[in-house]
Structures are given as C-alpha cells and as structure tokens.
Amino acid sequence: MLDRVTWADVPGWKDDTTAEVLPALLASCAKLARKQDHEHLGVAPYGGTAADWRALCAAAAKVRAGDHRAARAMLERELVPYAASNNASDVAKLTGYYVAEIRASRTRRGRYQVPVYGRPPDLVSVDLTGFVDDARGRRVWGRLDKTSGDVVPYATRAEIRKGALDGKKLELLWCDDKVDLLFAEIQGSARVRLDDGRTVWLEFAGKNGQPYQGVGKLLREMGELQPGQGTMQGIRAWFEANPDRVDEIMDLNPSKVFFAVRKRPGARGSQGVFLTPRRSMAIDRAYIAHSTPIWVETDAPVPGRTGTAPWRHLLIAQDTGGGILGPLRGDIYWGDDADAAEIAGRMGGPGRFWLLLPRSIDVVGEALTPP
Known part of the structure; x- marks a missing residue:
C-alpha cells in the first residue's frame, strides 16, 4: 500500500546531503530520455509513464553540484512522498552489496582452476512485458528446446560444475577461489586482479534462471550457522x-550467474547505468520501477566498529537481484572499497521505505500487489 504523507512525516528528510543523489538520478534520467512519453516504467500505476518524469529530470539537471538545500527544495516541488507498506506492515528488509574482488588468470594454470563463465549462446531471456499486461519487468531465463520449441530451464549450478558447459569455450577467466566467485555472483559484478598485474571488471551478462537459494539461509536452516552468523564474513569462515x-x-543453490569482461571500472545495474555508492539500490521491479527515488530508514554497520547506527538517505532504484524479491525488499549498493565490503557483508535488518513519485501520478491507497 502506498499512503501519501507530508515531507515532515519523512524521518530525517532535512538532514540528508541531498545533492549527492543527483548523479544517480541524472543517470536514470538519461535512460528515461530514450523512452517515448507514453511508455510505462514497468509498474502501473505507480511507475507512471516516461512523460510523468520529464519535469523532475529537467529540474534536477539545473541544480548546482553540492547545493543540498536547492536539491531538497527541487525534490519537494516535483515529487510527493508515499509511505510503503504490505499486508498492514511497513517493515522492509534491507541488505547491502558491493563490488567483490577476485584473483584470476586468462589461462588455466597453477592455482587458477575455477572457471568464470561467459553467457552461453543458447541462453535466452524473455521479457514478459510483451506477453503479459502486468508483467512488471519480469523476465524468464532458459534455453530454447529445438525439439519442442519451448523455453526450458537451463542447467543448474551443480550440472554446470559437473561439466554441462565443458567444450563450449565459455571460460572467460580462471580464478583461484570458489568462494570469491560465489560472492561475485551474489553481488553481480567483480573487480578482477589478473596475474599479469592488470585489472578488469566482471559484469552481469545473464543467469540460468534457476531459483536462487541464499547460502547463508541454507546454512542456518541446516543448523551450521547460528542466527546472526549468515553474513558474508560468517559464510566465508564456515567455508x-x-x-x-x-x-x-x-x-x-541452483542459480548460476554468467559474466562479461569489461575494462571500464564500476558496477553497472540492471537499468544499464553505473551505480553510485550509497545512492543506488536494487529492488524488485515487479513492484518498484527503475528510476524511482526511495527514502530509506534503517540501521547500517559502521566500519571498524561493532553494532550499527541509524541510516536515513535518499536512493535511486537502479538494479535488481535474484534474492531481492517483494515490495518491501531493498539491497543498498555500497561501492568497491574495503569499507563497502565490510558494511555490505554485515548488513541485514529491518527498515522502512518512502517512494517519492511525480505529482502527475495518482497512487493514493494503491496496493503494492504482486503480478
């Protein structure tokens, strides 16, 4: 449910360094500029059409860099805040992610024995928007069965490990640690330190479409990890x-991610924009549209210290993730440094969302219902 509120109802709104979100917002605006006015952002009615967002993008482009007061005033003029809830609860689940780092070689040798696979040529991705009115950004991954003509599930992680892709020449790199590669898949990107001293970047290029099962959750259910130990640090220690x-x-976890190698640094989200640390967030596009500004209230870890501290900031919905499912689910992008790894690895807890939408979109009382 989206309930209209006032800006005074948004906790911490005036305390944010608001202008810091503008680069992320303008990156999304560049994507919106390519859409026709009548095109929906994928979530009706609260995603609106591209035309609904034009005024916001034009106004954001005029705000001087670093002018937090002007940025906040602009957002208050162009947008309306809505408190988000689901089934009478306003409690969201927030986690964090970052750009993982792996060590790899372009050739299989010595300690470099773990293959990093590129996207298989027979992997297909079907955008359901063209087939289902309420698809809301959903996409099906699989392979085309030549006999039946149907799209069927692709090989599982276990099947791939046991040789399902052998001989297809899909190995982009060979890394030295299975756990590092798993975390790169979970994050959807990675910085690669090659054995020749160069650095390249891995970027999400597709997935097998199998259901995602979080390793931390699996280990807790098996009694191998205690509550609170399902962090990246806890998972790594167990392995x-x-x-x-x-x-x-x-x-x-049958889900498997395929990568592409890029030379340009940075993580690119599913919207096709480079993500902004602490200002970009992954969401479930079945409920929240790309480009949506979201005010987040939660607690976040503090690097070098135990415990957490209150965290209230404006973010832009620019990415998705296999485990990011539901209307009140968010994954905050923290960046690619050591602090980002620590925060993302330890983060996981409750929070609240406020969606900030253009005034031309009327969503009072609309439910965040599944497709």
Missing part, C-alpha cells in the same frame, strides 16, 4: 572451516 563441503553447499 574455510569446511573446505570439503564447499561444492555440496554451493550446489544447493
């Missing part, structure tokens, strides 16, 4: 203590 069970546990 290091149980090296003979790495394949067994990873295979319980």
Whole structure:
C-alpha cells in the first residue's frame, strides 16, 4: 500500500546531503530520455509513464553540484512522498552489496582452476512485458528446446560444475577461489586482479534462471550457522572451516550467474547505468520501477566498529537481484572499497521505505500487489 504523507512525516528528510543523489538520478534520467512519453516504467500505476518524469529530470539537471538545500527544495516541488507498506506492515528488509574482488588468470594454470563463465549462446531471456499486461519487468531465463520449441530451464549450478558447459569455450577467466566467485555472483559484478598485474571488471551478462537459494539461509536452516552468523564474513569462515563441503553447499543453490569482461571500472545495474555508492539500490521491479527515488530508514554497520547506527538517505532504484524479491525488499549498493565490503557483508535488518513519485501520478491507497 502506498499512503501519501507530508515531507515532515519523512524521518530525517532535512538532514540528508541531498545533492549527492543527483548523479544517480541524472543517470536514470538519461535512460528515461530514450523512452517515448507514453511508455510505462514497468509498474502501473505507480511507475507512471516516461512523460510523468520529464519535469523532475529537467529540474534536477539545473541544480548546482553540492547545493543540498536547492536539491531538497527541487525534490519537494516535483515529487510527493508515499509511505510503503504490505499486508498492514511497513517493515522492509534491507541488505547491502558491493563490488567483490577476485584473483584470476586468462589461462588455466597453477592455482587458477575455477572457471568464470561467459553467457552461453543458447541462453535466452524473455521479457514478459510483451506477453503479459502486468508483467512488471519480469523476465524468464532458459534455453530454447529445438525439439519442442519451448523455453526450458537451463542447467543448474551443480550440472554446470559437473561439466554441462565443458567444450563450449565459455571460460572467460580462471580464478583461484570458489568462494570469491560465489560472492561475485551474489553481488553481480567483480573487480578482477589478473596475474599479469592488470585489472578488469566482471559484469552481469545473464543467469540460468534457476531459483536462487541464499547460502547463508541454507546454512542456518541446516543448523551450521547460528542466527546472526549468515553474513558474508560468517559464510566465508564456515567455508574455510569446511573446505570439503564447499561444492555440496554451493550446489544447493541452483542459480548460476554468467559474466562479461569489461575494462571500464564500476558496477553497472540492471537499468544499464553505473551505480553510485550509497545512492543506488536494487529492488524488485515487479513492484518498484527503475528510476524511482526511495527514502530509506534503517540501521547500517559502521566500519571498524561493532553494532550499527541509524541510516536515513535518499536512493535511486537502479538494479535488481535474484534474492531481492517483494515490495518491501531493498539491497543498498555500497561501492568497491574495503569499507563497502565490510558494511555490505554485515548488513541485514529491518527498515522502512518512502517512494517519492511525480505529482502527475495518482497512487493514493494503491496496493503494492504482486503480478
């Protein structure tokens, strides 16, 4: 449910360094500029059409860099805040992600034995928008069965590990650590330190379409991790203590991500824009449209310290993720440095959302219903 509120009802609104969100917003605006006025952003009615967002984008482009007061005033003129809830609850689940780092070689040798796969040529992706009126950004991944003509599930993680892609020459790189590669898949991108001293970047290029099962959750359900230990740090420690069970546990998550190698640094989200640390967020496009400004209230870890601190900031919906499902689910992008890795690895808890939408979109009382 989206309920209209006043700006005074948005906790911490006047305390944010608001102008910092403008680069992320303008990156999304550049994508919106390519759309026709009548095109929906994927979530009706609260995503609106491209035309609904034109005034915001034009106004944002005129705000001077670093002018937080002007940025906040502009947003208050152009947008209306809506408190988000689902089934009478306003509690959202917030996690974090970052650009992982792996060590790899372009050739298989020595310690570099773990393949990093590119997108298979027979992998297909079907955007359901052209087939279902309420598709809301949903996409199906699989392969085309030449006999039946149907799109069928692609090979699972376990099947791929056991050789389903052997001989197809899809190995982009060879890395030295299975756990590092798993985290790169979870994050959807990675910085790669090559054995020749160069640096390249891995970018999401597709997935097998199999259901995602979080390893931390699986280990907790098996009694291998206690509540609160399902962080990246906790998962890594468990794998290091149980090296003979790495394949067994990873295979319980049938989802597999395929990559492309890029030279340009940075992580690119599913909207096709480079993400802004602490200002970009992954959401479920079945409920929230790309480009949507979202005010987030939660608690976040503090680097180098135990515990968390209140965190209230404006972010832009620019990415998605296999485990980011539901109307009140968000994954905050923290960047690519050591602090980002620590924060993202430890983050996970409740929060609240406020969607900021153009005044031309009337969504009072609209439910955030599934497709």
